[in-house]
Amino acid sequence: MSIADWWIESGFFVKRIIDTLGLNRSTYYSRRSEKSVGVQFKRGRPVPGYSMHKNGRRIPDEQIEEYLMEYYIDDQIGGLGYKKWTSLLVDQYDLIINKKKVYRLCTKLDILKENREKQSKHPRRIARNRIITGPNQLWQLDIKYGNIIGTNYFVFMCCAIDVYDRTIVGVYRGATCRAKDVTTMLTKALIRRRIHFKYTEFENKLIVRTDNGPQFVSHLFGDFCQYQKIYHERIPNKSPNMNAYIESFYSQVERECFNRHPFSFYDEAYYYIDQYIDFYNNIRPHGSLKNRSPEKFSKLSLEGEIPIQEISL
Numbered sequence: 001m002s003i004a005d006w007w008i009e010s011g012f013f014v015k016r017i018i019d020t021l022g023l024n025r026s027t028y029y030s031r032r033s034e035k036s037v038g039v040q041f042k043r044g045r046p047v048p049g050y051s052m053h054k055n056g057r058r059i060p061d062e063q064i065e066e067y068l069m070e071y072y073i074d075d076q077i078g079g080l081g082y083k084k085w086t087s088l089l090v091d092q093y094d095l096i097i098n099k100k101k102v103y104r105l106c107t108k109l110d111i112l113k114e115n116r117e118k119q120s121k122h123p124r125r126i127a128r129n130r131i132i133t134g135p136n137q138l139w140q141l142d143i144k145y146g147n148i149i150g151t152n153y154f155v156f157m158c159c160a161i162d163v164y165d166r167t168i169v170g171v172y173r174g175a176t177c178r179a180k181d182v183t184t185m186l187t188k189a190l191i192r193r194r195i196h197f198k199y200t201e202f203e204n205k206l207i208v209r210t211d212n213g214p215q216f217v218s219h220l221f222g223d224f225c226q227y228q229k230i231y232h233e234r235i236p237n238k239s240p241n242m243n244a245y246i247e248s249f250y251s252q253v254e255r256e257c258f259n260r261h262p263f264s265f266y267d268e269a270y271y272y273i274d275q276y277i278d279f280y281n282n283i284r285p286h287g288s289l290k291n292r293s294p295e296k297f298s299k300l301s302l303e304g305e306i307p308i309q310e311i312s313l
Contacts, residue, residue, distance in 0.1 A: 054096060058154075059093075062176075062177060065105055065213070068106060070237045072109075073212055082106045085102055086099040122225075122226065122232075130207070133308055133310055133311075135164045135165050137206070138163045138313075139207070140243050141209070143177050144156070144253065145157075148265065148269065149263060157171060159250075161246045163311060165298040167294040168277055170188060171274075173274075183220060186224070206230050206231070207231045208233070244313070253273075282295045
């Protein structure tokens with residue numbers, strides 16, 4: 001409580017106290033009204049939600065957070081701290097970014113150097129080479145973003161692809177992409193594919209492979225996989241080839257959807273993304289499936305008209 005407030009509450013006249021202390025009357029009443037309704041104003045400029053690439057592109061904070069998570073889990077880079085990570089972001093990804101922003105993002109992710117010894121609730125499982133012989137054995141997940149032209153906003157999409165039949169089994173698109181959005185998408189995918197886990201042996205579990213983005217290392221995502229008896233594994237740092245199927249799909253999305261239909265607003269983006277996913281699953285010929293669509297290949301495989309194929313990855 002200020003001196004002026006104490007005197008006024010003690011019974012002195014407001015005008016006499018303000019004049020005596022040399023306060024501005026409008027300023028005093030403005031602050032009083034803010035306190036009465038609990039309004040708090042943040043100092044400084046609003047957070048833009050992105051940083052600039054040296055070529056002029058906007059890189060959303062979610063992508064930068066993914067870079068930082070890769071640094072954090074790296075055996076060598078992980079111990080450097082946010083200042084060195086800032087230099088690496090500038091050198092490796094050509095970002096225009098300062099250490100203050102990196103510090104803020106690291107605080108949000110809880111990966112500052114002093115918390116390095118913090119034990120993860122769910123242990124990290126490194127992706128390893130596997131042989132896939134049927135659907136619903138291995139799904140790959142990743143997140144992609146695109147610009148809403150003429151604005152500072154982005155549209156995010158998170159997809160899950162079945163490595164065996166190349167079907168996009170789940171898709172999320174929205175203005176943000178959080179762990180709960182990913183788990184909701186996966187829940188719908190499990191229902192759609194009629195997957196119910198009744199076994200506890202490792203071989204009978206669905207394997208979900210992701211990178212080290214903050215959505216996938218979160219406690220919520222780990223709890224979801226544990227509850228659903230999903231074996232979650234993450235690729236090593238700087239090894240996108242181990243997530244090659246979803247990366248290849250996103251390169252097709254970039255060429256055949258994003259580049260052909262620049263998005264002016266969110267509903268337009270959602271329309272073209274949904275339209276493309278339906279086209280990809282049901283119509284688009286896939287070279288590795290002998291120019292069949294994923295849906296047709298899956299149907300022929302289930303009917304036994306296509307011999308079992310082994311996919312090593």
